[in-house]
Amino acid sequence: MSDNDTLVEQVGPPKNRATSAISHVITDLGKNGIFIALIAVVVLFSILTQGILLRPQNISNLIVQNGYILILAIGMVIVIVAGHIDLSVGSVAAFIGAVSGVFAVKMELPWWIAIILSLLIGALVGAWQGFWIAYVGIPAFIVTLAGMLIFRGLALVVLGNSNIGSFPEEYRALGNGFLTNVFGEFPVDPLTMGIAVIAIVGLVVQQVRSRAGRQSYGQDVEPIAWFIAKLVLVTVGVLAFAYALATFKGIPVTLIILAVLVMIYGIVTNRSVFGRHVYAIGGNRHAAELSGVKTRRVDFLIFVNMGFLAALAGLVFTARLNLAGPKAGDGFELEAISAAFIGGAAVQGGVGTIGGAIIGGLIIGVLNNGMSILGIGIEWQQAVKGLVLLFAVAFDVFNKRRAGGR
Amino acid sequence: MTTNILEMRSITKTFPGVKALQDVTLEVARGEIHAICGENGAGKSTLMKVLSGVYPHGTYEGDIVFENEVVEFSDIRHSEAKGIVIIHQELALSPYLSIAENIFLNNEVKGAFGLIDWNKTNSEAAKLLARVGLRENPTTKIRDLGVGKQQLVEIAKALSKRVKLLILDEPTAALNDDDSDHLLSLILHLKEQGITSIIISHKLNEIKKISDSVTVIRDGKTIETIAKKDVTEERIIKDMVGRDLEHRYPDHTPHIGEEILRVENWTAHHPQDPSRVMVDNINLNVKRGEIVGLAGLMGAGRTEFAMSLFGKSYGSRISGKVFKDGEEIQTRTVAEAIDNGIAYATEDRKVYGLNLIEDIKRNISMASLGKLSRLGLVNDNEEYKVANEYRKSMNIKAPSVLSKTGKLSGGNQQKVVLSKWIYSNPDVLILDEPTRGIDVGAKYEIYTIINRLASEGKGIIVISSELPELLGICDRIYAISEGRITGELPIEKASPEALIKLMTMEAPR
Numbered sequence: 009m010s011d012n013d014t015l016v017e018q019v020g021p022p023k024n025r026a027t028s029a030i031s032h033v034i035t036d037l038g039k040n041g042i043f044i045a046l047i048a049v050v051v052l053f054s055i056l057t058q059g060i061l062l063r064p065q066n067i068s069n070l071i072v073q074n075g076y077i078l079i080l081a082i083g084m085v086i087v088i089v090a091g092h093i094d095l096s097v098g099s100v101a102a103f104i105g106a107v108s109g110v111f112a113v114k115m116e117l118p119w120w121i122a123i124i125l126s127l128l129i130g131a132l133v134g135a136w137q138g139f140w141i142a143y144v145g146i147p148a149f150i151v152t153l154a155g156m157l158i159f160r161g162l163a164l165v166v167l168g169n170s171n172i173g174s175f176p177e178e179y180r181a182l183g184n185g186f187l188t189n190v191f192g193e194f195p196v197d198p199l200t201m202g203i204a205v206i207a208i209v210g211l212v213v214q215q216v217r218s219r220a221g222r223q224s225y226g227q228d229v230e231p232i233a234w235f236i237a238k239l240v241l242v243t244v245g246v247l248a249f250a251y252a253l254a255t256f257k258g259i260p261v262t263l264i265i266l267a268v269l270v271m272i273y274g275i276v277t278n279r280s281v282f283g284r285h286v287y288a289i290g291g292n293r294h295a296a297e298l299s300g301v302k303t304r305r306v307d308f309l310i311f312v313n314m315g316f317l318a319a320l321a322g323l324v325f326t327a328r329l330n331l332a333g334p335k336a337g338d339g340f341e342l343e344a345i346s347a348a349f350i351g352g353a354a355v356q357g358g359v360g361t362i363g364g365a366i367i368g369g370l371i372i373g374v375l376n377n378g379m380s381i382l383g384i385g386i387e388w389q390q391a392v393k394g395l396v397l398l399f400a401v402a403f404d405v406f407n408k409r410r411a412g413g414r
Numbered sequence: 415m416t417t418n419i420l421e422m423r424s425i426t427k428t429f430p431g432v433k434a435l436q437d438v439t440l441e442v443a444r445g446e447i448h449a450i451c452g453e454n455g456a457g458k459s460t461l462m463k464v465l466s467g468v469y470p471h472g473t474y475e476g477d478i479v480f481e482n483e484v485v486e487f488s489d490i491r492h493s494e495a496k497g498i499v500i501i502h503q504e505l506a507l508s509p510y511l512s513i514a515e516n517i518f519l520n521n522e523v524k525g526a527f528g529l530i531d532w533n534k535t536n537s538e539a540a541k542l543l544a545r546v547g548l549r550e551n552p553t554t555k556i557r558d559l560g561v562g563k564q565q566l567v568e569i570a571k572a573l574s575k576r577v578k579l580l581i582l583d584e585p586t587a588a589l590n591d592d593d594s595d596h597l598l599s600l601i602l603h604l605k606e607q608g609i610t611s612i613i614i615s616h617k618l619n620e621i622k623k624i625s626d627s628v629t630v631i632r633d634g635k636t637i638e639t640i641a642k643k644d645v646t647e648e649r650i651i652k653d654m655v656g657r658d659l660e661h662r663y664p665d666h667t668p669h670i671g672e673e674i675l676r677v678e679n680w681t682a683h684h685p686q687d688p689s690r691v692m693v694d695n696i697n698l699n700v701k702r703g704e705i706v707g708l709a710g711l712m713g714a715g716r717t718e719f720a721m722s723l724f725g726k727s728y729g730s731r732i733s734g735k736v737f738k739d740g741e742e743i744q745t746r747t748v749a750e751a752i753d754n755g756i757a758y759a760t761e762d763r764k765v766y767g768l769n770l771i772e773d774i775k776r777n778i779s780m781a782s783l784g785k786l787s788r789l790g791l792v793n794d795n796e797e798y799k800v801a802n803e804y805r806k807s808m809n810i811k812a813p814s815v816l817s818k819t820g821k822l823s824g825g826n827q828q829k830v831v832l833s834k835w836i837y838s839n840p841d842v843l844i845l846d847e848p849t850r851g852i853d854v855g856a857k858y859e860i861y862t863i864i865n866r867l868a869s870e871g872k873g874i875i876v877i878s879s880e881l882p883e884l885l886g887i888c889d890r891i892y893a894i895s896e897g898r899i900t901g902e903l904p905i906e907k908a909s910p911e912a913l914i915k916l917m918t919m920e921a922p923r
Contacts, residue, residue: 225795279791281783288780291769298727298758298766299781300749358771
């Protein structure tokens with residue numbers, strides 16, 4: 009298209025308040041389409057499983073069983089936004105799981121030293137791949153395809169044809185632990201509910217401040233009623249979720265790790281200069297370079313970070329199984345990539361959010377979990393997940409085309 | 415029976431919230447060259463998309479009469495079958511395919527069993543190339559041709575479709591003067607063969623030279639159709655902008671101060687072939703408040719010079735010294751160049767200048783996030799405020815700073831690029847083809863901005879292929895040829911003739 013002759017002159021008079029309110033609701037619903045899809049999937053499977061899906065124990069399981077995929081999805085969406093891909097995360101997770109087994113079990117190092125060393129090695133693995141991608145200029149697809157083979161092989165070497173098992177209790181807590189009964193035993197764990205309330209208060213304060221900030225700079229904000237309605241919805245959701253956890257074993261350690269990661273990476277992608285550079289590179293690498301963005305360094309750091317998160321996922325997974333085995337991490341890369349794309353990341357780069365990737369990961373998790381409860385075999389689970397990925401991206405493409413976007 | 419090959423009657427096309435075309439009427443006589451002028455956003459492209467079936471029948475109101483018959487196109491193939499072919503500004507050729515393959519793409523010459531007959535394909539292609547005056551082997555790959563030759567391949571492709579009405583959208587926007595001249599004479603030649611052409615162009619001298627009539631569109635409406643004998647640049651401009659433009663270039667009284675930038679012995683080699691010298695020992699300087707032009711043909715080394723200077727963004731084995739305010743500075747990376755107060759706005763804003771999927775705000779802040787952030791975190795609200803200030807002061811026409819830059823017209827995109835660099839607060843701005851592909855009104859605004867920056871004491875280097883532009887806005891002009899400075903003229907002594915002589919002279923070795 010030569011020039012967008014038509015879409016320029018839209019600087020009309022301000023719309024009246026009612027239409028503006030409606031347009032806000034519609035924009036929000038459009039933006040959160042993926043969230044609505046998650047709710048739909050949850051509702052569908054709660055009905056199909058006659059409520060088993062929403063039992064406290066199962067909700068707790070959902071988090072713990074999908075934690076490592078969600079951790080990977082966080083790193084993966086950043087990789088994808090910058091226009092790359094990482095196929096090696098499953099192998100890296102397996103490799104780090106094996107390495108941590110050597111540290112924690114065979115060498116009997118203190119659990120925390122084992123964890124720190126493992127994470128460092130993960131970052132090193134990322135630096136190795138980042139070096140080839142950023143400084144040598146080999147496409148990430150090739151480098152990480154090689155990495156997928158290299159680190160799967162190294163994992164087997166480290167394991168020496170056997171499993172490493174029986175990890176120390178503190179290490180195992182990464183995947184299996186719960187923050188519970190800290191204040192003694194109650195039918196509803198007060199700590200869990202307390203943390204939920206603190207989280208809600210924090211969120212509300214942050215939202216109110218952000219809204220006030222935008223207003224003070226004269227920006228358009230959503231109508232107060234819709235703003236409050238959204239906060240109430242979120243509050244109810246969080247409380248219900250916390251109640252479910254509190255009546256079971258409390259807050260899983262995995263959830264705490266995830267919450268911290270989502271918060272940190274949410275800020276990094278949304279508000280940090282580094283995050284801006286990632287989106288700029290994904291949107292137009294040349295323009296970013298000519299605006300002074302150190303594209304190679306950013307690419308390098310993206311993969312260092314992915315290596316670190318892959319290592320963390322490997323630790324959580326190993327802790328959960330209490331076993332470092334050769335098959336660990338098989339197919340993780342595909343689930344993490346699917347999560348990012350279902351969550352709205354664009355194949356060409358430049359678009360994608362942490363929140364989207366998490367929700368995408370949860371959709372996959374609920375599908376896995378729901379179909380398992382229903383006794384659907386692994387073969388159909390695979391096929392259904394494939395279709396969901398295809399339809400999610402197709403829907404996204406269709407939506408953008410209808411909106412006349414690029 | 416009329417003599418008109420095409421009549422578009424009362425075409426109205428609405429997009430959600432916008433009336434892009436309103437009751438537009440266009441009559442094109444058989445065998446003429448008909449020019450369509452209008453500012454970006456006036457509706458020219460939309461009109462041509464209606465005509466070629468990109469917007470199918472039923473999505474617009476009004477009638478299209480082609481060869482005395484009402485036509486209702488459902489898509490481009492439909493209109494091409496009738497003999498209407500449109501060549502877009504951004505060429506649609508596949509770089510790794512040969513000329514012949516491109517010409518017959520989706521229209522393959524088939525032999526036995528429906529397989530492609532390559533001998534016939536290539537010989538037919540050779541005939542078509544001869545008709546457009548392109549001496550190339552049909553098996554040459556498109557990527558090995560320059561833009562000018564690619565344009566000729568597009569026309570050959572149109573001829574292969576038995577074109578009756580050829581529509582050219584900004585055909586010479588990316589061509590140098592030689593290639594433009596060749597293309598224009600080809601269009602005249604095709605006219606002798608009975609092919610009617612519609613040419614959309616911003617270059618008024620071209621329009622005046624070749625067209626038989628000119629239709630001006632403004633704000634989605636036809637203003638008037640001017641016959642050849644009445645065509646003057648002033649009249650077209652007046653119709654396009656709806657007001658008299660006393661001068662095409664704003665007045666500018668230079669207040670020239672101390673030297674701000676001096677480049678000594680700047681040399682750069684080709685990035686892939688380090689034995690080729692692309693920029694050869696260039697010496698130049700810019701003073702505060704001065705607008706310096708860099709005139710040269712495409713490929714003379716203008717852009718190569720600017721990009722190699724700006725953080726070594728082009729070339730290999732770069733050597734030379736840069737002085738700012740008399741002190742030597744380094745510009746080894748883009749970040750370092752920016753920190754040292756140099757800004758470079760690229761010639762191709764869509765490929766090198768903007769993140770088109772991102773909004774205006776984030777594009778403006780891109781080169782100066784450091785200023786907007788604390789501890790590595792960007793202050794969104796401040797960013798919004800800054801972007802909004804630029805939207806107002808630069809007159810960027812967009813609903814808000816949250817609009818995606820990909821949806822803006824060329825002129826407004828260029829204003830976003832300039833905003834980005836002005837916000838980085840440079841002392842020296844290098845502007846590479848700052849008004850390419852943008853309309854007269856927006857050009858005037860860009861020139862005004864350039865003047866304002868100069869009067870603020872910044873040094874400006876303008877690279878341009880349009881000599882009138884350089885003569886209209888610069889205080890001093892360097893001519894560059896084959897990577898070397900071949901002359902330097904103060905504006906009083908500069909004339910198109912003198913510059914062209916310098917630009918085409920064989921560089922002294």
